[in-house]
Amino acid sequence: SRTYLITGAASGIGRATAELLCAQGHTVIGADLKDSDISADLATAEGRAELVTRARELAGGRLDAVVACAGLAHADPLTIKVNHFGAVATFEGLHPLLASGTDPRALVIGSVDAVHPTDSAIVDAALAGDEEAAVAASRLAVDRGEGHLVYSSSKAAISRWIRRTAVKDDWAGAGIPLNAVGPGVILTPLTRPLLDDPETRRLVEQAVPMPLHGHARPEQLAPLIAWLTSPENTHVTGQVVFADGGADAVLRGDRI
Ligand code: NAI
Numbered sequence: 001s002r003t004y005l006i007t008g009a010a011s012g013i014g015r016a017t018a019e020l021l022c023a024q025g026h027t028v029i030g031a032d033l034k035d036s037d038i039s040a041d042l043a044t045a046e047g048r049a050e051l052v053t054r055a056r057e058l059a060g061g062r063l064d065a066v067v068a069c070a071g072l073a074h075a076d077p078l079t080i081k082v083n084h085f086g087a088v089a090t091f092e093g094l095h096p097l098l099a100s101g102t103d104p105r106a107l108v109i110g111s112v113d114a115v116h117p118t119d120s121a122i123v124d125a126a127l128a129g130d131e132e133a134a135v136a137a138s139r140l141a142v143d144r145g146e147g148h149l150v151y152s153s154s155k156a157a158i159s160r161w162i163r164r165t166a167v168k169d170d171w172a173g174a175g176i177p178l179n180a181v182g183p184g185v186i187l188t189p190l191t192r193p194l195l196d197d198p199e200t201r202r203l204v205e206q207a208v209p210m211p212l213h214g215h216a217r218p219e220q221l222a223p224l225i226a227w228l229t230s231p232e233n234t235h236v237t238g239q240v241v242f243a244d245g246g247a248d249a250v251l252r253g254d255r256i
Helices: 012-023 045-059 078-099 120-127 131-143 148-166 192-196 198-207 222-228 247-252
Strands: 003-007 027-032 065-068 105-109 178-183 240-243
Touching: 003 012, 003 045, 003 078, 012 027, 012 222, 027 045, 045 078, 065 078, 078 105, 078 120, 078 131, 078 148, 105 222, 120 131, 120 148, 131 148, 148 178, 148 240, 178 222, 192 198, 222 240
Parallel strands: 003 027, 003 065, 065 105, 105 178, 178 240
Antiparallel strands: none
């Protein structure tokens, strides 16, 4: 049995993944704003430090896998802070614990939204590790009425960070696969308000077409996350694995 740390474990995809791994007999340490083993706000430096300190205590100095599910989709700078910088801090902060684990694996929830239009000022600042500049660029996007770009930019940035980082010495060289899963629309509290309103529901269906099986439940995503972070995954790394009912194939078509 393995020890997993899951951020965003109190709801949606994180919770469904925690439930599956627990049912498989693994130990799961959950982290979230509240209602989890570790309470930490991953938008803040204190919260990110608290995650690492508490994880070290609870896990006894070693983790076998880290799954970063904490995130939000607000048209607001907070979205780049949590979705990109919170995830990067999770991986960098917990890397020493993973390095002491057995068959260590790491994964973040990206999104098919990463293939939608983005704001290059936000993405570039995020990849440069400049949180202040990324927040400022996000605020500018909101001010000119393009706040939706903050979310797609956060997902593009973390996807590219994964690809750049996965092949480095301390990840691939240390035998640690690092991947993203890119969902389409999953039925969680994050999307419920959008889908409950017929007007925004129509926009979501246009933006994320899912010809295979339509919108998914988080339980349908969890087995893929479990496999990518299991010892069976020996060679998949640096990937954004789209689990989106065909949305990426529709939206991106031949651009691969
Ligand atoms: P959710 O809202 O059900 O769960 C997200 C969890 O993250 C919540 O428990 C929340 O408290 C936690 N969280 C938010 N801000 C945090 C912070 N500052 N510090 C610590 N924890 C924080 O949402 P869901 O749908 O499970 O989303 C999980 C991830 O999947 C997010 O990154 C989201 O962007 C991504 N995703 C979701 C899709 C969907 O259709 N639901 C589609 C594509 C990606």
